[in-house]
Amino acid sequence: MSNSTELVLPSNVIICEVAPRDGFQAVKDWIPTEDKIAIVKKLAQMGVQSLEITSFVHPKAIPQLKDASEVVEACQDLTDIKLRALVPNVKGAERAIDAGIKKLKLMLSATDSHSISNANCVTEEAQNGFLPIVELAEKRGVQVGGSISVAFGCPYEGKVPQERLDQIVKRYMEMGVAEISLADSTGAGNPKQVYEVLGYLRNRFPNMLFTMHLHNTRGLAIANAVAALQQGITNFDSAIAGLGGCPYLPGATGNVATEDLVNTFHEMGIETGMNLDTVIGVAKKVKEMIGHKGASYMLQAGPCSTLHAKPKSQKKVEK
């Protein structure tokens, strides 16, 4: 039997930059509002089509994001980019829409244990709480996307059964949510699982748009992204300089770095609409500005398309 010699992948992907939400919330030292705004504007220059700009949580829960409204208001000139914000409840959704947000993101956990830690209620209760947010969004004419944290594995419960994800996606669909970000919040997923879960979900819910939100805790984020590509997934979340790490998750490390994901896609001939050198430049700048220990392979080694000068002993081949 002859081996297949082509790996069929999508030709284009859309990356959503999530550092201003998932990255900043993990930074302990206060990032001044004007720095946050400056960073968002730098990120916008990378050519991203979508950006998760902040979270309208209660200021006491995540003080770092208490200036959410100011940041959003100051970024209303970024008309080429879809700005989305996380909202945990109706009050947060109202604040977000008032500030100018056109796309809300809902977040719940795949397991009850994680849901209790994160939202103080089990998954089903959390999801029921989304109904008034979805109604508000409809009334005010803004979009809503859903998400599922620890979708591929929970630090308390382990692997998440497919039926559990099925149930949650079905409920989102019934509410009219047509887009769900599947978050591998602690890097518990593996490529076989990602491939198979996505195959299952896409067969069950052919009209749902699934996005992959990957963390690199066990070094599997890029392999998982490739498995998702093989299932035709074209939407990915990532954070510049690998920022991030959920405050409620033991052992969580950064999101997959935007520059590493862009490098991977470009190396495989997949277009992102972004320029890798620009992205690496922004990563360096952001790292400097917030002094975060975040890191990426691109920041360390650089792209492999950068050729090195041949050593002087190379005269033989120069002839």
Add this chain to the structure above:
Amino acid sequence: MSNSTELVLPSNVIICEVAPRDGFQAVKDWIPTEDKIAIVKKLAQMGVQSLEITSFVHPKAIPQLKDASEVVEACQDLTDIKLRALVPNVKGAERAIDAGIKKLKLMLSATDSHSISNANCVTEEAQNGFLPIVELAEKRGVQVGGSISVAFGCPYEGKVPQERLDQIVKRYMEMGVAEISLADSTGAGNPKQVYEVLGYLRNRFPNMLFTMHLHNTRGLAIANAVAALQQGITNFDSAIAGLGGCPYLPGATGNVATEDLVNTFHEMGIETGMNLDTVIGVAKKVKEMIGHKGASYMLQAGPCSTLHAKPKSQKKVEK
């Protein structure tokens, strides 16, 4: 059209631990011979079936490995493991066989520029130089495996054309070499390329055993390993604690860490014959012993199969 819901992968793999060669040669400070021997014996306890124990290069070229014969002689009791050693020439091969090595490994570079840097001659000359080694091996009754460095990309020349690899593999085959390790020495390969190159080579040379030797320079090593698995590859090189980095390669970082590869395989239900906790324990010990900055995801985050205790606020779900 329904999405495929199974990623078909091999059920077993064989890992060759290469830290005592590829790892040690990158360590500047002298590792005492008794420490080298102690580390090899620790590595043997992990359940590896194959181990690249040293390199019989000229002591002036890599002083760290000048005790190759002593190390090999002291490890002759490891009869359950296939010990292989790198040999650059007939003299090295003789020393290796005299010390008790039963499997020699040949190494050349896919590109002329890299070959000049590494072996002071172009690829074809280097390969012609292997003939007397292969003849010696046959006479003395030991096995020979080949390898191709920078097989997926060269820091001086960039991507390596398939025809070039074809030529080198063909020549190895004509010499009677039946096993070739394809080394992505600077992490220049990507999963699409790895999948397609392996598909091509396996169709062209169905009787050749191909091994993947991956470095994680751009964070793609594990994704590349998965692409190789998808082509039915079952032999992988890796180094404990991610040690390694070729002294002749600009920007090269460590080999993919054995513990990260074992975790990946086990998570996908692929057997390695090794116990992950034991492997992580050995990685910690080796890192301590040689004070190397080498690192891995498993050393930092641990396996995701280790569940965390639920926070005390979890009473709701406990009921």
